[in-house]
Amino acid sequence: xxxxxxxxxxxxxxxxxxxxxxxxxxxxxxxxxxxxxxxxxxxxxxxxxxxxxxxxxxxxxxxxxxxxxxxxxxxxxxxxxxxxxxxxxxxxxxxxxxxxxxxxxxxxx
Amino acid sequence: xxxxxxxxxxxxxxxxxxxxxxxxxxxxxxxxxxxxxxxxxxxxxxxxxxxxxxxxxxxxxxxxxxxxxxxxxxxxxxxxxxxxxxxxxxxxxxxxxxxxxxxxxxxxxxxxx
Numbered sequence: 001x002x003x004x005x006x007x008x009x010x011x012x013x014x015x016x017x018x019x020x021x022x023x024x025x026x027x028x029x030x031x032x033x034x035x036x037x038x039x040x041x042x043x044x045x046x047x048x049x050x051x052x053x054x055x056x057x058x059x060x061x062x063x064x065x066x067x068x069x070x071x072x073x074x075x076x077x078x079x080x081x082x083x084x085x086x087x088x089x090x091x092x093x094x095x096x097x098x099x100x101x102x103x104x105x106x107x108x109x
Numbered sequence: 110x111x112x113x114x115x116x117x118x119x120x121x122x123x124x125x126x127x128x129x130x131x132x133x134x135x136x137x138x139x140x141x142x143x144x145x146x147x148x149x150x151x152x153x154x155x156x157x158x159x160x161x162x163x164x165x166x167x168x169x170x171x172x173x174x175x176x177x178x179x180x181x182x183x184x185x186x187x188x189x190x191x192x193x194x195x196x197x198x199x200x201x202x203x204x205x206x207x208x209x210x211x212x213x214x215x216x217x218x219x220x221x222x
Contacts, residue, residue, distance in 0.1 A: 097207045
């Protein structure tokens with residue numbers, strides 16, 4: 001079993017709609033969870049950090065965490081073409097961060 | 110401005126050569142990390158260091174070596190023992206061993222010619 005499971009996509013969403021990205025993880029001891037955005041050929045950029053159950057909102061982004069189900073999600077409202085990227089789900093474990101393979105998101109005009 | 114600087118941006122290696130990738134940070138972070146990313150895949154941990162003069166192997170350390178003589182610097186050497194070194198290499202740092210996330214450098218793309 002992979003430590004972080006994500007659908008690789010591509011996930012195609014019309015401009016202005018809500019994009020929903022999902023992730024499951026295997027380590028029940030994980031304390032903090034992250035979503036990174038990575039444009040093609042660039043390094044990852046941290047866009048959301050969550051450590052307690054429930055929702056965390058930052059602008060158009062909402063991260064949701066359910067530790068009992070070992071599930072993390074990212075919602076992007078009012079999707080824009082600039083949101084087209086790969087989104088990496090990750091969590092901290094034993095002094096390092098474990099990354100999923102990413103979900104490729106494409107926003108179509 | 111604080112940040113992480115990786116150099117060079119592109120690097121070409123001949124078969125049998127060792128090459129060194131530079132990573133320098135001015136964020137005053139204690140922990141530094143090296144990851145490798147292959148096309149369509151996630152990040153795999155090569156080495157990490159939580160303090161000067163100490164480092165630990167990650168999941169794919171074979172064929173790589175590191176040093177941590179200064180807090181600001183964590184260079185990675187890709188040795189000739191690494192049989193498939195073509196990849197995108199990312200250096201990252203953290204103030205808290207990853208609890209609040211990493212800051213990444215801009216990466217080095219290594220190609221074997």
